[in-house]
Amino acid sequence: DVKVTQSSRYLVKRTGEKVFLECVQDMDHENMFWYRQDPGLGLRLIYFSYDVKMKEKGDIPEGYSVSREKKERFSLILESASTNQTSMYLCASSPVRRLADFYNEQFFGPGTRLTVL
Amino acid sequence: TQLLEQSPQFLSIQEGENLTVYCNSSSVFSSLQWYRQEPGEGPVLLVTVVTGGEVKKLKRLTFQFGDARKDSSLHITAAQPGDTGLYLCAGDPGSQGNLIFGKGTKLSVKP
Structure with missing residues (x-):
């Protein structure tokens, strides 16, 4: 089974x-994603990465940065946390589109509930 | 910008009732996925529909992909409290990697 783990459940x-x-994901997936999830707003993509050392901005990158030094690890950084970054943060991974029966499913971690006081 | 409109946003029903959740777009998707998320957890994939008009069944859950691949529905028969959760649809526009997510339907099934 694909396993995506996140460093903290609550912060x-x-x-x-x-x-x-x-x-961290253990299935050798090329693609990794960071989302935040807020009531009424759904899942919003912050950053994504298709390869090591590669990163692309999602829909709401302001106030965030990312790092992908190894294929299995994708880090989200809040340079200077603010109260409006209080949210549920979800990481996901998916394999690159190369298999005939691959339909771009994403596998999610359990989430980190971040509170900024 | 591609959007997926999901309805209803909230649904509270009694055990044993049937329900349908809808996911609509003006865009065509190469596939569409349904996820279920329990409180405090990440979404978990339930099913992927690929072909226009396709119907897939997962026990009491029936998923349908519209003929034009722009919309989908999830029907639950005889809902149980264990079905409680947030149901998310996600469309694959066919470009590399990214999915388009609906905002979700929060289902509560009361015993």
């Missing part, structure tokens, strides 16, 4: 702190 930080959220 409480103070305004202005630098925050690191780690995500």
Whole structure:
């Protein structure tokens, strides 16, 4: 089974702190994604990566950065946390589109509930 | 910008009732996925529909992909409290990697 793990289930930080959220997948997937999920707004894509050291902005990248130094690990960084970044953060991975029966399903981690005070 | 409109946003029903959740778009998708998310957890894939008009069944859950591959529905027969959760649809526009997610339907099934 595909397993995506996230470093923390719950995190409480103070305004202005630098925050690191780690995500690791064990299925050798090329694609990795960071989303945030807020009530009424659904899942919003922050950043994604199709390969090591590669990153692309999603729909809401402001206030965030990412790092992908190894294929299995994708980190989300909040350079200076603010209260409006309080949210549920979800990491996901998927294999590259090369198989005939691959339909671009994403596999999600359990999420990190971040509270910024 | 491609959008997936999901309805209803909230649904509260009694055990044993039937329900349908809809996912609509003006865009064509190469495939469409349904996920279920329990509180405090990440979404888990339920099914992927690929062919226009396709119907897939997963026990009491029936998924249908529209003929034009622009819309989909999820029907649950005789809902049970264990069906409670957030149901998300996601369309694959065919470009590399990214999915388009609906905002979700929060289902509550009361015993």
